[in-house]
Amino acid sequence: MIELKTGTRIWIAAGFTDLRRGFRGLSMLVETVLEQAPYSGHVFVFRGKRGR
Numbered sequence: 690m691i692e693l694k695t696g697t698r699i700w701i702a703a704g705f706t707d708l709r710r711g712f713r714g715l716s717m718l719v720e721t722v723l724e725q726a727p728y729s730g731h732v733f734v735f736r737g738k739r740g741r
Contacts (some may be wrong), residue, residue: 690733693732700734708735
């Protein structure tokens with residue numbers, strides 16, 4: 690079980706994300722699309738095409 694600090698937000702990216710981008714590519718998506726800081730302490734959730 691993962692415990693999160695009070696005030697931590699969970700951001701869920703709608704649609705499919707190419708997870709082959711790696712951490713750098715996904716953090717760029719957080720900055721450009723979600724307009725958030727990737728190291729803010731919040732949780733960002735992405736879904737690949739095979740996810741069900």
